[in-house]
Amino acid sequence: MPMWNPEFESMERGDLEKLQGERLSKIAAYTFNKIPMYQRKFKALGIAPDEIKGLDDLKRLPFTTKQDLRDEYPFNNFAVPLEEVIRLHASSGTTGKPVVGGYTQNDLKLWAEVMARTVTSCGVTDKDVAHNAYGYGLFTGGLGFHLGFQTVGATVVPVSGGMTRRQIMLLEDFGATVMTATPSYSLVLAEEAAELGIDFKSRMKVRVGIFGAEPWTEEMRQEIQARLGIEAYDIYGLTEIIGPGVSVECEHHNGLHINEDHFLAEIIDPNTGEQLPYGEEGELVFTTLTKEAMPILRYRTRDLTVLHAEKCACGRTMVRMEKIRGRSDDMLIVRGVNVFPSLIEKTLLSVEGLEPQYQIIVDRTQEQLDKLEIWVEANQRFFEPIDTGALENLRAATEAHLNDALGIRAEVKLTGPHSIERSIGKAKRIVDKRDLYKG
Numbered sequence: 098m099p100m101w102n103p104e105f106e107s108m109e110r111g112d113l114e115k116l117q118g119e120r121l122s123k124i125a126a127y128t129f130n131k132i133p134m135y136q137r138k139f140k141a142l143g144i145a146p147d148e149i150k151g152l153d154d155l156k157r158l159p160f161t162t163k164q165d166l167r168d169e170y171p172f173n174n175f176a177v178p179l180e181e182v183i184r185l186h187a188s189s190g191t192t193g194k195p196v197v198g199g200y201t202q203n204d205l206k207l208w209a210e211v212m213a214r215t216v217t218s219c220g221v222t223d224k225d226v227a228h229n230a231y232g233y234g235l236f237t238g239g240l241g242f243h244l245g246f247q248t249v250g251a252t253v254v255p256v257s258g259g260m261t262r263r264q265i266m267l268l269e270d271f272g273a274t275v276m277t278a279t280p281s282y283s284l285v286l287a288e289e290a291a292e293l294g295i296d297f298k299s300r301m302k303v304r305v306g307i308f309g310a311e312p313w314t315e316e317m318r319q320e321i322q323a324r325l326g327i328e329a330y331d332i333y334g335l336t337e338i339i340g341p342g343v344s345v346e347c348e349h350h351n352g353l354h355i356n357e358d359h360f361l362a363e364i365i366d367p368n369t370g371e372q373l374p375y376g377e378e379g380e381l382v383f384t385t386l387t388k389e390a391m392p393i394l395r396y397r398t399r400d401l402t403v404l405h406a407e408k409c410a411c412g413r414t415m416v417r418m419e420k421i422r423g424r425s426d427d428m429l430i431v432r433g434v435n436v437f438p439s440l441i442e443k444t445l446l447s448v449e450g451l452e453p454q455y456q457i458i459v460d461r462t463q464e465q466l467d468k469l470e471i472w473v474e475a476n477q478r479f480f481e482p483i484d485t486g487a488l489e490n491l492r493a494a495t496e497a498h499l500n501d502a503l504g505i506r507a508e509v510k511l512t513g514p515h516s517i518e519r520s521i522g523k524a525k526r527i528v529d530k531r532d533l534y535k536g
């Protein structure tokens with residue numbers, strides 16, 4: 098499969114590291130000179146920007162957290178005056194103030210470049226019709242993909258999220274060959290098609306799906322590929338760094354290549370902040386090397402993964418990150434036991450008779466004990482007519498599987514088709530009612 102920019106995407110690692118080192122020393126000086134927050138951080142650590150000479154000095158630089166950005170809300174962490182900022186985006190943050198992203202003309206050119214690399218990596222060309230169901234608006238998904246498709250010359254359909262029934266019509270009538278959405282919304286589209294009596298696999302021309310913006314397991318990929326009859330690619334990104342375009346899979350699906358000439362990645366131990374070597378799991382941290390409006394040093398994403406630096410069979414030399422394993426702040430602690438939502442998803446998808454629609458509910462009983470409930474939809478066939486015996490067997494089997502996998506007791510509630518709320522963007526899979534009791 099071709100690359101959009103082989104000069105950089107398959108650069109010798111030695112040359113790449115040299116380039117990264119030069120860019121790092123420039124961006125350290127730039128952030129220090131332009132952003133008061135970084136001036137304070139450098140001073141607190143007792144370092145001067147001219148001490149940052151290359152990649153080896155990365156670990157001396159200060160971290161940036163989401164809270165740091167909130168403290169500078171909305172524009173205090175911008176390195177340029179607002180006249181030079183030509184676009185704003187914001188994260189969907191459900192609590193408190195959102196994180197803002199600002200872009201200069203050059204930042205939008207950079208975004209177009211990394212998104213063109215991204216869609217090319219998934220096999221998209223100017224011959225494709227791209228149905229873009231990521232939300233357009235403050236969320237970076239819609240407009241980020243729009244820029245990428247436009248840059249490679251694909252025919253982009255800026256449908257955004259929602260009006261699912263109409264999307265099915267447009268997917269068919271416009272002959273989309275590529276679709277983009279959150280993985281959970283791709284299943285909503287599949288479900289709506291089925292309800293309309295349309296066999297997605299045979300009626301639609303869609304060949305490729307590019308899915309991200311929320312965690313999804315390998316099992317979920319298999320489920321989506323089987324239901325839609327497409328090849329599904331994982332894409333990762335975040336508002337703080339640029340939006341989508343940070344990393345994406347290639348045709349080998351063995352990790353997501355990071356656009357490392359622009360976004361320098363490291364893995365740290367989330368408890369100590371120490372850098373970890375390639376191959377070890379930890380928190381993903383990014384430094385932007387070329388951004389103008391909102392350069393960021395060592396941003397702590399809270400996303401957990403592993404980096405691999407061996408060259409990929411596709412020819413790209415950029416490091417690969419494994420599929421995100423979870424977020425350090427998403428991990429549930431139930432009765433003192435760590436529970437990863439991704440493990441729940443994996444387990445549920447391995448049980449025949451369940452649908453890929455679930456919600457995890459954590460609550461506290463009167464005895465102050467944590468209670469873990471998993472609501473999951475059972476296949477329609479159990480309800481026409483309702484077969485309570487079979488449902489009870491399925492429930493018990495699911496509970497046994499979960500208890501084995503998690504090591505603690507989870508109560509399973511099987512629900513009927515469509516009973517769990519569908520989302521057009523990021524799915525809300527976890528409801529932690531214990532939050533209600535916090536002061």
Ligand code: DLL
Pocket residue numbers: 188189231237238308309310311312313331332333334335336337340341342398400421424
């Ligand atoms: O979700 C940007 C994006 C748009 C990525 C479209 C991919 C496609 P935010 O709204 O700022 O930005 O959310 C960023 O979402 O820190 C991860 O926790 C999560 N996330 C994003 N992509 C993935 C993925 C966009 N492929 C946060 N797998 C990140 C798992 C993901 N989690």
